[in-house]
Amino acid sequence: MRRLKSGRRRKSVLAMDLEASLAFSVEAWRRTSQIANMATEQIAQKVARAPLDPGCYLWKDSAGEILYVGKADRLRNRLRNYLKPETIKTAFLMERAADLEWITTETSTDALILEDTLIKKHKPRFNVRLKDDKRFPYLCVSTSEPFPRIFLTRSVRKDGNRYFGPYTDVRAARHILDLIHKTFPIRKVRQKLPLPRPRRPCMNFHINRCLAPCQGNVPESEYKKIVDEIILFLEGKHELLEELVRKRMEEFSQAMDFERAAIYRDILASLRRFQERQSVSRPSAADEDVVAVARDDSYAQAVIFEYRNGNLTGRKAFPLTGIEASDEPEILQSFVREYYLASQAIPSKILVSHAIEEKSSLEDWLSKKTSRKIRIHQPSRGPNATVMEMVKKNAELLLKEQIIKVKSKDRSSGLAEIQHFLQLSAIPEIIECYDISHFQGRSTVASGVQFQNGEPRKAGYRRYVIRSVGGIDDPASMREVIARRLQRLLNEESALPDLIVIDGGTTQLQAACEAAAALGITELPMVGLAKKREEIYLPGESIPLTLDKNSAGMRILRHLRDEAHRFGITHQRIRSNRAQLKILEQEIPDVGLARIKAMLKHFEGRKIAEASLEELMEVPGIGEKLAAKIHAALHETKTPSASGSTE
Numbered sequence: 001m002r003r004l005k006s007g008r009r010r011k012s013v014l015a016m017d018l019e020a021s022l023a024f025s026v027e028a029w030r031r032t033s034q035i036a037n038m039a040t041e042q043i044a045q046k047v048a049r050a051p052l053d054p055g056c057y058l059w060k061d062s063a064g065e066i067l068y069v070g071k072a073d074r075l076r077n078r079l080r081n082y083l084k085p086e087t088i089k090t091a092f093l094m095e096r097a098a099d100l101e102w103i104t105t106e107t108s109t110d111a112l113i114l115e116d117t118l119i120k121k122h123k124p125r126f127n128v129r130l131k132d133d134k135r136f137p138y139l140c141v142s143t144s145e146p147f148p149r150i151f152l153t154r155s156v157r158k159d160g161n162r163y164f165g166p167y168t169d170v171r172a173a174r175h176i177l178d179l180i181h182k183t184f185p186i187r188k189v190r191q192k193l194p195l196p197r198p199r200r201p202c203m204n205f206h207i208n209r210c211l212a213p214c215q216g217n218v219p220e221s222e223y224k225k226i227v228d229e230i231i232l233f234l235e236g237k238h239e240l241l242e243e244l245v246r247k248r249m250e251e252f253s254q255a256m257d258f259e260r261a262a263i264y265r266d267i268l269a270s271l272r273r274f275q276e277r278q279s280v281s282r283p284s285a286a287d288e289d290v291v292a293v294a295r296d297d298s299y300a301q302a303v304i305f306e307y308r309n310g311n312l313t314g315r316k317a318f319p320l321t322g323i324e325a326s327d328e329p330e331i332l333q334s335f336v337r338e339y340y341l342a343s344q345a346i347p348s349k350i351l352v353s354h355a356i357e358e359k360s361s362l363e364d365w366l367s368k369k370t371s372r373k374i375r376i377h378q379p380s381r382g383p384n385a386t387v388m389e390m391v392k393k394n395a396e397l398l399l400k401e402q403i404i405k406v407k408s409k410d411r412s413s414g415l416a417e418i419q420h421f422l423q424l425s426a427i428p429e430i431i432e433c434y435d436i437s438h439f440q441g442r443s444t445v446a447s448g449v450q451f452q453n454g455e456p457r458k459a460g461y462r463r464y465v466i467r468s469v470g471g472i473d474d475p476a477s478m479r480e481v482i483a484r485r486l487q488r489l490l491n492e493e494s495a496l497p498d499l500i501v502i503d504g505g506t507t508q509l510q511a512a513c514e515a516a517a518a519l520g521i522t523e524l525p526m527v528g529l530a531k532k533r534e535e536i537y538l539p540g541e542s543i544p545l546t547l548d549k550n551s552a553g554m555r556i557l558r559h560l561r562d563e564a565h566r567f568g569i570t571h572q573r574i575r576s577n578r579a580q581l582k583i584l585e586q587e588i589p590d591v592g593l594a595r596i597k598a599m600l601k602h603f604e605g606r607k608i609a610e611a612s613l614e615e616l617m618e619v620p621g622i623g624e625k626l627a628a629k630i631h632a633a634l635h636e637t638k639t640p641s642a643s644g645s646t647e
Contacts, residue, residue: 053075059093111361141230184226444472
């Protein structure tokens with residue numbers, strides 16, 4: 001009786017705890033909802049008070065961090081659109097937004113400039129921007145000096161100098177710089193000219209690569225003409241430059257100044273050799289840029305083809321960041337704004353792959369900046385559309401290269417992370433992973449996959465049919481698989497893997513270690529990877545380790561585990577299909593060996609039992625009547641679905 005009363009008391013206490021817990025949860029949910037509703041109401045009230053002037057707006061989270069910077073011709077009208085999100089990106093943004101600020105400007109053009117400045121300063125996560133834009137080099141012509149020089153720099157200042165770039169490849173920028181120094185006799189040495197007293201010139205003067213302004217050999221007006229020619233070269237106006245150089249060579253020749261004439265003769269020859277390497281031309285085009293973007297789920301790439309006087313003078317590619325939930329038109333618009341607001345070499349026409357919402361504001365500002373009409377156009381047909389397709393293709397190819405480079409870098413850092421985390425003696429170049437799968441206690445099979453340098457190596461994949469274990473016994477099955485695999489490597493005198501990953505917890509890992517120890521292999525690193533919590537088990541340790549789920553090393557281990565599981569399930573389905581087709585062969589006279597092979601090939605990796613009548617008719621050699629017979633027979637002999645080990 002006392003036990004019964006004690007049990008009742010426990011039940012009542014548990015019920016009270018449960019009620020209290022539920023009440024607390026409901027109250028917490030109510031408070032959270034109230035806070036969210038208050039934040040939404042506050043934002044709506046702020047939007048209602050927003051002015052109708054042009055300006056920039058800043059969305060912030062609860063910690064005050066700036067999430068997104070935008071511009072608008074009329075702030076209130078633009079901000080109202082955020083209260084009822086119509087795009088995925090806007091919905092994601094508004095889930096995190098807790099506060100709003102705005103800055104009004106005199107004109108839409110001023111708002112455009114302010115937006116670019118704020119994005120570069122704060123780098124909001126929801127704004128598309130150039131990836132690590134400070135790393136891109138520029139060529140600077142120091143026109144603020146009496147005797148300018150040209151050099152490589154990574155920062156652009158408002159100091160009266162001319163900047164050309166950015167160049168996406170520093171080697172290409174250095175090549176152009178070297179070409180200019182070999183072609184034009186401009187000084188290299190950094191010094192303040194003119195000097196109080198002339199000095200002895202350096203070796204560049206003696207090899208005809210400098211006019212030695214340090215010694216006073218050339219007047220400032222003559223030196224300025226050479227600098228103007230370099231600027232024409234960097235602007236891509238090669239035909240105009242050639243004509244100018246040819247005339248000056250003839251002038252010096254007629255004046256009997258053959259030494260100076262020889263300098264311009266060499267410049268002209270160098271320019272013509274450079275022009276011969278320009279293999280792509282558009283005679284109908286003057287000065288224009290063709291801009292396109294490409295993106296996938298995680299990466300984006302912008303590409304610019306620069307045409308000057310109808311000749312393709314350069315291709316630039318820029319990786320982009322902050323593209324989450326942004327579509328290609330928005331990515332393109334953000335890139336065009338950031339790139340051309342910082343550029344000093346702007347052509348009269350810019351062809352773009354997608355329509356730009358702020359086109360008119362950007363055209364107005366660029367036109368004022370260059371003192372000439374700048375036009376932004378999206379071609380839809382004709383030669384311009386053909387060129388745009390070529391640029392898009394380049395963007396897609398460069399995007400693939402970017403993804404390969406990033407993944408390769410992730411694999412290298414991931415393998416180094418695994419080595420450090422598991423305290424391995426070397427980076428694990430060869431990793432194998434093993435998984436057990438079965439049909440609810442029948443037909444247990446195992447799969448083994450092999451990764452080399454962090455990538456799947458299909459030649460190292462193996463399938464196993466468990467022979468010594470009856471029923472469900474994953475540890476015993478794992479013991480058999482590891483023993484068979486290691487014994488074969490020993491028999492073949494092949495190298496052992498650097499690491500073996502077991503799909504499972506302590507029991508499966510212990511069984512694998514016992515199999516290795518029975519063969520005298522005690523130094524082979526093994527770990528277990530559990531499915532539920534992504535925990536890593538070490539031999540002899542009951543408490544698992546945890547690695548950051550999003551780290552490069554954990555992504556490699558998870559990819560291994562998932563690939564082993566997928567490969568095992570595929571093996572099980574193939575065995576199931578063969579068993580079902582064997583029954584069909586006995587029941588349906590028209591199903592012979594040829595049709596069985598055709599069905600196995602057609603449904604590789606898929607279950608034939610789940611095939612529809614239409615899918616069966618797609619198999620070569622199977623018509624409507626035979627497909628109906630097979631479909632009926634399959635549903636009569638349908639077997640359970642494959643499942644993996646439950647650890």
